[in-house]
Amino acid sequence: MTQLAEAATRIPLNRERVLLAAVVLADEAGLESLSMRRLAQELGVVPMALYKHVANKEELLDGMVDAIIGEIDPPIPDAHWKSAVRTRVLSARSALLRHPWARPVVESRTNATPVVLGYMNEFVGIFLAGGFSADLTHHVMHALGSRMWGFTQEVFDDSAGQDGNGEAIVTTEARAAMARQMAESYPNLFQIAMAAAHDDESVVGHGCDDQFEFEFALDVLLDGFERLHERNWKSGG
Known part of the structure; x- marks a missing residue:
């Protein structure tokens, strides 16, 4: 973060630099740490200087979304x-x-x-x-x-039993007991839960392979769109 402040003394402030600094701050410290005052501090300017480029926190967030879209191919x-x-x-x-x-x-x-x-x-x-x-x-x-x-x-919340960093806080024994209880009380859910491989390195933590599930659903949709297109589908027809 000190590099941002040092750069601020050499490069004139503009909207692009404000948004980039906000993205970096949110990446490194979390969205809850993002404020106009904290952002100004990281850039080495007074808070009022930011308002020349973003009117308020909501406009800042809008601009950060724009910046993320700029990263998409x-x-x-x-x-x-x-x-x-x-x-x-x-x-x-x-x-x-x-x-x-x-x-x-x-x-x-x-x-x-x-x-x-x-x-x-x-x-x-x-x-x-x-x-x-x-x-x-x-x-x-x-x-x-x-x-x-x-x-x-996601239909299944795989974040249960994890701390804020995605680390497991449920012991192996407790997890096994939870699985037994699910098998007894919710046999259908238990059956499909055990039907697919799981990825311990998933970004949602221990549970379903979220990247696979995302791509699976995307491909199902795209295949369906293709069939409708080939049939010259029309709504209400």
């Missing part, structure tokens, strides 16, 4: 729509995994910035260029939902 020219969408979604996921604070910020945004609208417009453009009708593309975007940003809400 651009659409692949002349690529097949399916591979183009898959590549871009997985690039978005990589960006969010680099910045764990970004997901709740994306979910909390109520006003779409020009950068956000441009990103969504490019996604729509991939489908339209692939021959999708505007009607089908409308429904496709609903189905794709938050996956275009690189995340989705």
